[in-house]
Amino acid sequence: NAGVMQNPRHLVRRRGQEARLRCSPVKGHSHVYWYRQLPEEGLKFMVYLQKENIIDESGMPKERFSAEFPKEGPSILRIQQVVRGDSAAYFCASSQSTGGPDTQYFGPGTRLTVL
Amino acid sequence: AQTVTQSQPEMSVQEAETVTLSCTYDTSESDYYLFWYKQPPSRQMILVIRQEAYKQQNATENRFSVNFQKAAKSFSLKISDSQLGDAAMYFCAYRRNNDMRFGAGTRLTVKP
Numbered sequence: 043n044a045g046v047m048q049n050p051r052h053l054v055r056r057r058g059q060e061a062r063l064r065c066s067p068v069k070g071h072s073h074v075y076w077y078r079q080l081p082e083e084g085l086k087f088m089v090y091l092q093k094e095n096i097i098d099e100s101g102m103p104k105e106r107f108s109a110e111f112p113k114e115g116p117s118i119l120r121i122q123q124v125v126r127g128d129s130a131a132y133f134c135a136s137s138q139s140t141g142g143p144d145t146q147y148f149g150p151g152t153r154l155t156v157l
Numbered sequence: 158a159q160t161v162t163q164s165q166p167e168m169s170v171q172e173a174e175t176v177t178l179s180c181t182y183d184t185s186e187s188d189y190y191l192f193w194y195k196q197p198p199s200r201q202m203i204l205v206i207r208q209e210a211y212k213q214q215n216a217t218e219n220r221f222s223v224n225f226q227k228a229a230k231s232f233s234l235k236i237s238d239s240q241l242g243d244a245a246m247y248f249c250a251y252r253r254n255n256d257m258r259f260g261a262g263t264r265l266t267v268k269p
Binding site: 073075077082083084085086087090097098131133135145146147148150151153 | 161192194199200201202203204207248252255256257258259260261262
């Protein structure tokens with residue numbers, strides 16, 4: 043199964059700690075998207091990246107959140123100094139391109155709990 | 158801004174019967190894509206069906222079909238012969254290029 047992989051699946055952090063969420067896209071996909079899902083809500087777009095570039099970060103909070111997609115290795119969503127409101131499920135998706143009928147394929151998500 | 162509205166927070170269907178989930182969206186664009194995703198308790202987002210806006214023909218995938226009304230900006234999902242495994246949250250989504258928006262979801266319960 044060469045689908046989108048995310049790790050860890052569950053992450054517990056105390057307030058003020060850092061959270062690092064990893065996403066390996068489908069092999070051959072160069073477009074990665076991060077979404078956040080609060081309980082009983084739909085997914086909210088955070089950031090869209092291509093290799094080594096952030097294309098659209100309009101949905102990402104300006105402070106404490108950052109994302110990268112290096113030339114080698116997985117995409118990383120980093121949350122510094124976590125607060126209880128950061129508790130959510132974070133989903134990564136990948137696609138081969140942005141145009142046309144290309145579908146975004148989702149990973150299983152990382153559930154972040156901030157104590 | 159493009160918004161996606163799912164007006165039914167919860168729906169219930171008897172096993173083997175048919176259910177329709179509603180979705181409307183708001184856009185000024187003419188070229189876009191619409192999706193239905195299923196999210197079971199495992200939280201995995203699973204693509205159910207996809208519709209290209211330029212196609213008039215409604216998409217169909219086995220027991221799943223859509224009623225796409227472009228002028229009305231409506232994109233409902235019909236599940237025929239419902240099965241217990243269909244129980245999940247269903248999310249309608251709109252995408253144009255890298256902009257993807259999701260509705261708030263409809264929780265589908267299937268009664269045996």
